[in-house]
Amino acid sequence: MPGDCGSLDVSTLPASDTVATAGADGGYTTLVLTDFARLSRPEDPATADARTADVALLRARLHAFVARPEIHGVVVDLDQDVAIRQANELADANYDCVFAKNVVARLIRDVVERFRQVNPGLRYVVLVGGG
DSSP states (O other): OOOOOOTOOOOOOOOEEEEEEETTTTTOOOEEEEOEEEEHSSSSSGGGHHHHHHHHHHHHHHHHHHSSTTTTTTEEGGGGHHHHHHHHHHHHHHHTTHHHHHHHHHHHHHHHHHHHHHHHTTTEEEOOOOO
């Protein structure tokens, strides 16, 4: 495995449990992917309350955004997927292991593909995250 992966074992990760839904009127055209739990983690514990409020506002604005008829989208919180959450924890614990983060990326790609299958008119995939 590339990077410093040591004895990293991804075989114990559970299967992804995100259920792709079809939007009304022919399906969603926009898929917004984010991880509200990761966005909520403050770099400085002293700013935790402000960070929580910021993420709550972001969540509300994203839901308002996808509700617009010209957007016709859905917000998917990737932290709600047990496989992605555990893969992120594994990658965080193995920071120098590029392979571990690639596992997360593949799981996210699979979520996108499931949404594409049930929403053939899906045109836009939006990633919302920190720097």
